[in-house]
Amino acid sequence: MARKNLDPSSSPRALLGAELRVARERAGMSQAELGERLFVSGSFIGQLEAGTRRMHLEFAKQIDEILSTGGFFARNCGALAKSKYPxxxxxxxxxxxxxxxxxxxxxxxxxxxxxxxxxxxxxxxxxxxxxxxxxxxxxxxxxxxxxxxxxxxxxxxxxxxxxxxxxxxxxxxxxxxxxxxxxxxxxxxxxxxxxxxxxxxxxxxxxxxxxxxxxxxxxxxxxxxxxxxxxxxxxxxxxxxxxxxxxxxxxxxxxxxxxxxxxxxxxxxxxxxxxxxx
Missing domain, CATH: 3.30.870 (Endonuclease; Chain A)
Incomplete structure (x- = not known):
């Protein structure tokens, strides 16, 4: 099922994290298994899903490929790219x-x-x-x-x-x-x-x-x-x-x-x- 782009006026990281959890569970993968495919820890995946860490484009592209999400995560990384901090x-x-x-x-x-x-x-x-x-x-x-x-x-x-x-x-x-x-x-x-x-x-x-x-x-x-x-x-x-x-x-x-x-x-x-x- 095709996903719509996230609304950047809401909390982008939290929404993207929630979508990641849904997509991962639909694919029947644990956080550790997805982390292994991305060469990161399972706890890192947990932090992405909880919205406490930002998803960067290189990870988004790999996630789209691994979970077959049709470029959804790569498209929505733009909502996370801007920050008022260094x-x-x-x-x-x-x-x-x-x-x-x-x-x-x-x-x-x-x-x-x-x-x-x-x-x-x-x-x-x-x-x-x-x-x-x-x-x-x-x-x-x-x-x-x-x-x-x-x-x-x-x-x-x-x-x-x-x-x-x-x-x-x-x-x-x-x-x-x-x-x-x-x-x-x-x-x-x-x-x-x-x-x-x-x-x-x-x-x-x-x-x-x-x-x-x-x-x-x-x-x-x-x-x-x-x-x-x-x-x-x-x-x-x-x-x-x-x-x-x-x-x-x-x-x-x-x-x-x-x-x-x-x-x-x-x-x-x-x-x-x-x-x-x-």
């Missing part, structure tokens, strides 16, 4: 909107979902010093939009480990730092997020290589996202995700308690405010 981060940002839990380690800069407008602006100007004001404003707004997932009072659970250097590095100005740290403290005090600070005194630790984000979902396998300078990798291999999960557990073990962390965040914010007045 290519290396697009899939991770889209997955955030579907998460049950997010656990993140931020070594140098405060997490994007916790940034204020002024802080985000200073970060993007540092990243792209020759960009126009229009470009910077769009980047800032896109980053602020990601924080919408925290508008729900309970879901997702957001747990972050901040390296002390992220608190101490002055981004923008001392006024900007005071504002963003007060913002984070307010989220903590309303019990919307959990934050621990990894102090300088912790010394060497399990994630000195860079940032780490772990995401779990209601009906799809977990993902890990690691990021460097203008590069990021979304990982779904169960053993790799488990290893990164252990890394995060070790970070929390070496960090200050939530109450001690809040006290430090508010103390550093107060210092920034005092420096302004001085």
């Amino acid at each position: 290519n290396h981060f697009a899939e991770a940002a889209e997955a955030e909107a579907e998460t049950k839990t997010i656990r993140e380690y931020a070594p140098l800069a405060l997490p994007g979902m916790l940034q204020t407008k002024a802080y985000a602006r200073a970060v993007f100007i540092a990243y792209q010093p020759t960009a126009t004001e229009e470009v910077i404003s769009e980047l800032v707004q896109n980053r602020l939009d990601r924080a919408d997932v925290l508008s729900d009072p309970t879901t997702p659970l957001f747990w972050c480990v901040l390296d002390e250097s992220a608190l101490r590095r002055v981004v923008g100005s001392r006024a900007v730092m005071a504002e963003v740290l007060r913002h984070i403290a307010a989220l903590i005090r309303t019990r919307r997020i959990f934050v621990q600070v990894l102090p300088f005194s912790a010394g060497a630790h399990s994630s000195m290589g860079g940032t780490l984000k772990l995401m779990t979902f209601e009906d799809a396998p977990p993902l890990a996202y690691v990021q460097g300078n203008a590069i990021g990798v979304l990982l779904d291999d169960p053993a790799t995700v488990a290893r990164h999960s252990l890394t995060y557990d070790l970070l929390t073990a070496g960090a200050l308690s939530p109450s001690e962390s809040l006290a430090l965040i508010e103390s550093v914010a107060e210092d920034y405010e005092h420096d302004q007045h001085a």
Whole structure:
């Protein structure tokens, strides 16, 4: 039976994933069997079906051939191709909107979902010093939009480990730092997020290589996202995700308690405010 093109005004990834599940089951294949034909894991197929990962054109063409879907998936990949985020981060940002839990380690800069407008602006100007004001404003707004997932009072659970250097590095100005740290403290005090600070005194630790984000979902396998300078990798291999999960557990073990962390965040914010007045 011929399929109609998906409506791009709806959720393209979710709709395409649902169609993939129907087509796969009609062909009598398990997720692992389809994954084997595509040289990916069964969990990757599960994430495509749940809409937590984007289907790329090369996979869509192979799926059409394997499941005899008459080019349906290749035709509809266009609805997924556009993203307001950089290519290396697009899939991770889209997955955030579907998460049950997010656990993140931020070594140098405060997490994007916790940034204020002024802080985000200073970060993007540092990243792209020759960009126009229009470009910077769009980047800032896109980053602020990601924080919408925290508008729900309970879901997702957001747990972050901040390296002390992220608190101490002055981004923008001392006024900007005071504002963003007060913002984070307010989220903590309303019990919307959990934050621990990894102090300088912790010394060497399990994630000195860079940032780490772990995401779990209601009906799809977990993902890990690691990021460097203008590069990021979304990982779904169960053993790799488990290893990164252990890394995060070790970070929390070496960090200050939530109450001690809040006290430090508010103390550093107060210092920034005092420096302004001085």
